[in-house]
Amino acid sequence: MRNVFVFLFGAGLWAGATGCGSSAGADSPASATTVRPAYFPLKEYLDAQAARLAQQQPAVEKRVTLRGSAPETARVPKIEWDKELQVFYQADINKPALRGAYAVDSTTLPNGTRQILYTRKPGFDNAVVRLTVVRDASGVRSVDATLQKNNPLFYSEKKLQLRGQAGTLDAYQVQGVQKLVLFDTLRYATNARVVR
Numbered sequence: 001m002r003n004v005f006v007f008l009f010g011a012g013l014w015a016g017a018t019g020c021g022s023s024a025g026a027d028s029p030a031s032a033t034t035v036r037p038a039y040f041p042l043k044e045y046l047d048a049q050a051a052r053l054a055q056q057q058p059a060v061e062k063r064v065t066l067r068g069s070a071p072e073t074a075r076v077p078k079i080e081w082d083k084e085l086q087v088f089y090q091a092d093i094n095k096p097a098l099r100g101a102y103a104v105d106s107t108t109l110p111n112g113t114r115q116i117l118y119t120r121k122p123g124f125d126n127a128v129v130r131l132t133v134v135r136d137a138s139g140v141r142s143v144d145a146t147l148q149k150n151n152p153l154f155y156s157e158k159k160l161q162l163r164g165q166a167g168t169l170d171a172y173q174v175q176g177v178q179k180l181v182l183f184d185t186l187r188y189a190t191n192a193r194v195v196r
Contacts, residue, residue, distance in 0.1 A: 038099045039118055040133045042092040045140060049169045050081040059195040060084075066188045075195070087174060091145035091160055093118060093128050101126060112136055139167020155179045170194045 060079055065071045093102055101124040105117045118131040132144045143162040149155070158176040162169060171193045178186040 037094045039094045039102060039104070040116065040131065040143075041094050042131075042143065043089060043094065045143070046085050046088055049164075050085050052168065053079070053081040053194070056196070061193045061195055063191045064189070067186060085172075088143075088145075088160055088162060088172070090147060090158075091128055091131055091143070093126065093131055098124070098126055102131075113141065138165070140164055153181050170196075 057078065059075055059077045061073070061075050063071050063073045100121075102118040102120055105119070107115045107117075109115070113134060113136045116133045116135075118128075118133075120126060120129050127147045127149050129146045129148050132142075133140065134142045140162075141164060143160075145160045147156075147158045147160070156176065156178045158174065161171075161173040163171040171191075173189070173191045175189045176187070
């Protein structure tokens with residue numbers, strides 16, 4: 001079970017294939033303060049959640065499915081949050097090289113909830129196809145991202161979800177498929193719930 005969790009949430013999963021790991025340290029602090037973010041600041045959101053959860057130290061209930069096998073469920077009492085959330089940094093589109101790469105569509109619902117959809121424009125090759133952020137007066141309610149990588153040797157699609165209440169992360173999910181030429185298709189899913 002531990003090997004499955006490490007496999008799915010390790011920094012090596014798919015980041016090597018996409019070439020887009022965490023952006024931590026990629027931009028200098030000076031550039032981050034002088035340039036206004038073009039899109040939702042996912043890195044800053046994840047950094048804040050990881051710091052808050054590291055301080056609170058909640059347990060996590062995880063349900064993992066790999067290659068169509070029966071789901072395995074476990075309660076993990078102690079989490080290293082900066083590593084646990086690493087996979088979600090792959091959905092960060094708020095980088096200087098991606099300015100102008102995404103169309104932005106914002107909708108405000110009658111209940112005050114605001115949904116912002118970022119869709120990759122044609123001609124750009126970044127792995128993040130779309131990113132959707134839903135927020136209300138209390139903070140971010142959800143972040144959903146679809147990432148794809150496709151070349152003659154490799155195809156991968158990953159769907160990431162973060163859910164929160166009152167601005168605090170309380171659940172997250174990763175679903176994906178990978179296909180290498182001459183190898184079987186790998187399908188996997190992890191659902192996690194923060195236990196407070």
